Amino acid sequence: MTIYLLRRLFLLGTVLLGLSIFAFSLGYLFPGDPLQNFSGLRYLDDSTREQLTLAYRLDGSYLQQYLAFIQRLWHGDWGLSLASQQPxxxxxxxxxxxxxxxxxxxxxxxxxxxxxxxxxxxxxxxxxxxxxxxxxxxxxxxxxxxxxxxxxxxxxxxxxxxxxSGGRLGVLYEIPPQTGFMLVDILLSDVSYRQAALQDALRHLLLxxxxxxxxxxxxxxxxxxxxxxxxxxxxxxxxxxxxxxxxxxxxxxxxxxxxxxxxxxxxxxxxxxxxxxxxxxxxxxxxxxxxxxxxxxxxxxxxxxxxxxxxxxxxxxxxxxxxxxxxxxxxxxxxxxx
Incomplete structure (x- = not known):
């Protein structure tokens, strides 16, 4: 069983490695500027472009760029959304x-x-x-x-x-997010309309x-x-x-x-x-x-x-x-x- 687990973990690591290489290559396969595709910034002035080029190792080999990409992912720096400019x-x-x-x-x-x-x-x-x-x-x-x-x-x-016909909860109810799961958040909340909100969430969830x-x-x-x-x-x-x-x-x-x-x-x-x-x-x-x-x-x-x-x-x-x-x-x- 131990050998089997080690083989499965090795297979998992190999698949994740291939997935990370594919995700990194998308920065060059997508249309547009690779630096913009990696960072998500809409506008890049000369100083920002120079700083990001050094940080992303874009002036180095593809291996150096890939290692910098993995390091950013590990530290939670996944870039910004082009639409909202949010992380x-x-x-x-x-x-x-x-x-x-x-x-x-x-x-x-x-x-x-x-x-x-x-x-x-x-x-x-x-x-x-x-x-x-x-x-x-x-x-x-x-x-x-x-x-x-x-x-x-x-x-x-x-x-x-x-x-x-759609949505997770009616506009009449406001539930503070705690776990992200609507039914769990409603049960954990201390609002006065918790019972009514729970019924409304179940009605939204059924279809x-x-x-x-x-x-x-x-x-x-x-x-x-x-x-x-x-x-x-x-x-x-x-x-x-x-x-x-x-x-x-x-x-x-x-x-x-x-x-x-x-x-x-x-x-x-x-x-x-x-x-x-x-x-x-x-x-x-x-x-x-x-x-x-x-x-x-x-x-x-x-x-x-x-x-x-x-x-x-x-x-x-x-x-x-x-x-x-x-x-x-x-x-x-x-x-x-x-």
């Missing part, structure tokens, strides 16, 4: 919690809904319930998220008026969470169903049935424990998918997350923000995938043996 790291800290909140709730919905439905579909796959769940899963898997999100807004926000959770939920249903059917044909399951155990006992004692082990690995895969789909969801529902911030930066040709956003999202996805892979190996004896 990029400050803006990322403001928008990243909103994306993590939305993806976390969508991931929880996919697990709490997808796993039971997948198990139910695997119990009698040729029955009416099994076929109905499989049909729903295929339908949800085929829905484009931009069309599905707009349909939810048209029906439940515009048509019925049950939920708001984007439902839209974002649809695809991973259908994937989880199909994955758990196939895993259960595969485990159900193993010899130890047949032995347990021969001993006289009921179907429910076999399912609980032997089937679930082995079929749900690969679900740990699915956390990383679904998180990667959710981060990608969250960009579209945040634009549709005006959710102030890093996906919407990154797409706005692309429209604004805000090259330093694009560079920083790609680095943050890539590091987040790579780290989560690596951690789930390690957890799966830790809990799965067969994976450790391999």
């Amino acid at each position: 990029l790291l400050t803006e990322i800290r403001q928008v990243l919690p909103a994306t993590l909140e939305l993806t976390s709730y969508a991931l929880l919905v996919s697990f709490f809904v997808g796993i039971p439905l997948g198990i139910l579909a695997a119990i009698k796959p040729d029955g009416v319930i099994g076929k109905a769940i499989s049909a729903i899963a295929i339908t949800g898997y085929s829905l484009p998220i931009f069309w599905w999100g707009l349909l939810l807004i048209m029906v439940f926000a515009v048509g019925l008026g049950w939920f708001p 984007p969470t439902l839209a974002l959770a649809t695809f991973p939920t259908t994937v989880m249903i199909r994955f758990v169903r196939d895993a259960m059917l595969d485990v159900w044909e193993q010899s130890y399951i047949k032995t347990a049935k021969a001993k006289g155990l009921s179907r429910l006992q076999v399912l609980y004692r032997h089937g679930l424990r082995n079929a749900l082990l690969p679900v740990i690995r699915q956390i990383g895969l679904q998180f990667s998918t959710l981060i990608t789909l969250a960009m579209l969801t945040e634009v549709i529902f005006s959710w102030p997350g890093i996906g919407r911030w990154l797409i706005d930066s692309i429209y604004q040709r805000n090259f330093p923000a694009i560079q920083a956003g790609l680095m943050i999202i890539s590091v987040l996805v790579i780290t989560v995938n690596m951690l789930t892979e390690i957890l799966h190996t830790f809990f799965n004896p067969l994976a450790r043996k391999r």
Whole structure:
């Protein structure tokens, strides 16, 4: 296990090294002045340009420039946004919690809904319930998220008026930010309208969470169903049935424990998918997350923000995938043996 962890950490370091080289090269691949792309300053006079050239080692080799780039990242100097002239790291800290909140709730919905439905579909796959769940899963898997999100807004926000069409919280409520997670901040606040603000935040959260959770939920249903059917044909399951155990006992004692082990690995895969789909969801529902911030930066040709956003999202996805892979190996004896 120690050798496996060392190999995984070495792989993580190699991937992050390649990512940092790619991010550094974007300063030269983007149109415009490389010094402006690295610093984010709109206007550079001669003295400022000379100082930044020395600080960024632009008068040296590419290796010296890359080492200076890594040093700036390590010390939190990610440059300024061309649009707002604010530090990029400050803006990322403001928008990243909103994306993590939305993806976390969508991931929880996919697990709490997808796993039971997948198990139910695997119990009698040729029955009416099994076929109905499989049909729903295929339908949800085929829905484009931009069309599905707009349909939810048209029906439940515009048509019925049950939920708001966008945002995280109504303009009537002001919650002091503490963690960046809206529901947590509301619970930690001591305002008099905390209960009403919590209900309003939940109403704002429901539609984007439902839209974002649809695809991973259908994937989880199909994955758990196939895993259960595969485990159900193993010899130890047949032995347990021969001993006289009921179907429910076999399912609980032997089937679930082995079929749900690969679900740990699915956390990383679904998180990667959710981060990608969250960009579209945040634009549709005006959710102030890093996906919407990154797409706005692309429209604004805000090259330093694009560079920083790609680095943050890539590091987040790579780290989560690596951690789930390690957890799966830790809990799965067969994976450790391999």
